[in-house]
Amino acid sequence: MSGTIGVFDSGVGGLSVLHHIRRLLPHEQLIYIADSGHVPYGDKSASFIEQRSLALTRFLVEQGADAIVVACNTATAAAITTLRQHYTLPIIGMEPAVKPAVAATQSGVVGVLATTGTLESARFAALLERYAGEVEIITQGCPGLVEQVERGDLLSAQTRSLLERYTAPLLARGADTLILGCTHYPFLAPLIGEVVGPNITLVDTGEAVARQLQHRLHTELPQRIPSIASVRFFTSGDVEHTTRIMSLLWGEMVVANTFYAPVPGHP
Numbered sequence: 001m002s003g004t005i006g007v008f009d010s011g012v013g014g015l016s017v018l019h020h021i022r023r024l025l026p027h028e029q030l031i032y033i034a035d036s037g038h039v040p041y042g043d044k045s046a047s048f049i050e051q052r053s054l055a056l057t058r059f060l061v062e063q064g065a066d067a068i069v070v071a072c073n074t075a076t077a078a079a080i081t082t083l084r085q086h087y088t089l090p091i092i093g094m095e096p097a098v099k100p101a102v103a104a105t106q107s108g109v110v111g112v113l114a115t116t117g118t119l120e121s122a123r124f125a126a127l128l129e130r131y132a133g134e135v136e137i138i139t140q141g142c143p144g145l146v147e148q149v150e151r152g153d154l155l156s157a158q159t160r161s162l163l164e165r166y167t168a169p170l171l172a173r174g175a176d177t178l179i180l181g182c183t184h185y186p187f188l189a190p191l192i193g194e195v196v197g198p199n200i201t202l203v204d205t206g207e208a209v210a211r212q213l214q215h216r217l218h219t220e221l222p223q224r225i226p227s228i229a230s231v232r233f234f235t236s237g238d239v240e241h242t243t244r245i246m247s248l249l250w251g252e253m254v255v256a257n258t259f260y261a262p263v264p265g266h267p
Ligand code: DGL
Pocket: 009, 010, 011, 013, 014, 039, 040, 041, 042, 043, 071, 072, 073, 074, 075, 115, 118, 146, 181, 182, 183, 184
């Protein structure tokens, strides 16, 4: 049986995870949806994100997906429990890389850059409870950063100044390891590296999620056979703009198709 892997995010950030998936599973058919019409998720209510996640997953399943990757920390925190109640197929989520960061830190202080939605979630509190141990974890919400990536603005003075503002308090308190707790942020890693300097370790979970997906496919869908590799892209936002930014971040020319699923009471 050949299958399709469905991947979604609030916007283009989940492409940072899709890169790892394609590298590890080059023969798979992949479908990616950017919910660009509703980005950012970081300041939206959990119930809104749940509705969007259900609509996105439904579409991916209709397109033949037999496994789903929620390539968004914020949507995972808000909606993965509901998604798993509605669907029995493998659903892999993302969470900030607290465990590897705790293993990596020498100073005993770790900073977490993420959306407010992720940082305020019960899932994140449980993650800290489980893995932080003796390490001091300092969190930093980063309003505006997702929007910079959505604009394809990875290097401007404005993006740099946001990064300086968000990382300075973490460095001042002795953090030597920073968690990129939002799938948009790996696209800013070169600039973050410039801002914080070479002695600070940056960690994210994109690669681990791709490995987790590979493992779940092997164990839960062992009859799967390699298919003709393909990647299809969809957006609920402006097709021309998203096509341009996706092409930039994916590293080759891609075409975004329209995905339309209104949420009752919202445009
Ligand atoms: N890429 C999403 C995440 O991982 C961004 C959330 C947002 O749209 O604010 O958290």
